[in-house]
Amino acid sequence: TTQVKQLSISLQSESLGQGSFTHIFRGSKTDQRDGVTHSTEVLLKVLDANHKNCWESFFEAASLMSQISHKHLLLVYDIMVQEFVKHGALDLYLKKSTSVSVSWKLDVAKQLACALNFLEEKNIAHGNICAKNLLLAREGDPSTDNSPFIKLSDPGISMALLDRIPWVAPEVLNTLEIELECDKWSFGSTLWEIFNNGEAPLQGLDPIHKQQFYEHFSNLPALEWTELADLISQCMQYQPELRPSCRSIIRQLNSLITSDYEILHASDTLPK
Ligand SMILES: N#Cc1ccc(Nc2nc(N)cc(-n3cnc(CCO)c3)n2)cc1
Secondary structure (H helix, E strand, O other), rough: OOOOOOOEEEEEEEEEOOOOOEEEEEEEEEEEEEEEEEEEEEEEEEOOHHHHHHHHHHHHHHHHHHHHOOOOOOOOOOOOOOOOOOOOOOHHHHHHHOOOOOHHHHHHHHHHHHHHHHHOOOOOOOOOOHHHHHEEEEEHHHHOOOOEEEEEEEEEEEEHHHHHHHOOOOOHHHOOOHHHHHHHHHHHHHHHOOOOOOOOOOOOOOOOHHHHHHHOOOOOOOOOOHHHHHHHHHOOOOHHHHOOOOOHHHHHHHHHHHHHHHHHHHHHHHOO
8 A cells, every 4th residue: 555655845935046937945855764754854846837838848957967966966856746635546445445336436437438538539548547546536425425536647657567467458568559549458457446346356366377367368257237347348358449439438338327327226216
């Protein structure tokens, strides 16, 4: 599990540095290492909102300085600051939660499909779709019919490819290229996770057996709900071009939501 460490940033904004396009904040980085707390004074440079166009040179400067080290060269930390999402990663949330409804899971699946549809329209492949990278901003409350709200996290530094079986699409092991269709495969794998309460697919297999899973064109164990199992197997087809478009995925999810509604409320709709 990802231990969320404390990093305090105090907001003493100085004036804009002379000629630079950043806001300067003073902060301290606290690290717990073997029980000892280390605190380091840090300075945060935040790119000014009106100068987003200079972000390349902003990152270039930072990355250049972080690649080399010398006693007379300033130490620059590799850090990514992102919005803190209230309920954390979805896989852990599902493992901890006992009563998550089917409609809750379908709602989350549809939100992920919408995010993928947006990326597809921008021709951007994410490359690391999995429940661990879905962050839960709002839990949703069944009693007040309040729905959950998820945010797809950054692709992050990808783990070794074999460890990402079965989320990483099979063709990626050969091409090492991430295409749009790869995200469809990963979507299928993530759907499987969501409807198996956060249990990682093939979790017991070692990397060799995971590789054989692809070599034998194997499929994940089918879920009881046939229509949902069909959608997962459509997404997890070994031929990338046969995987459904995001629009088709959303359409199929909508009909699952409707059918789920009918099943759930069948008693209400029986003829009196
Ligand atoms: N207990 C607890 C708790 C933990 C974390 C958060 N919030 C949050 N916000 C983010 N922006 C990213 C993440 N995050 C979590 N795991 C990863 C690595 C896998 O992606 C990223 N967590 C909220 C509650």
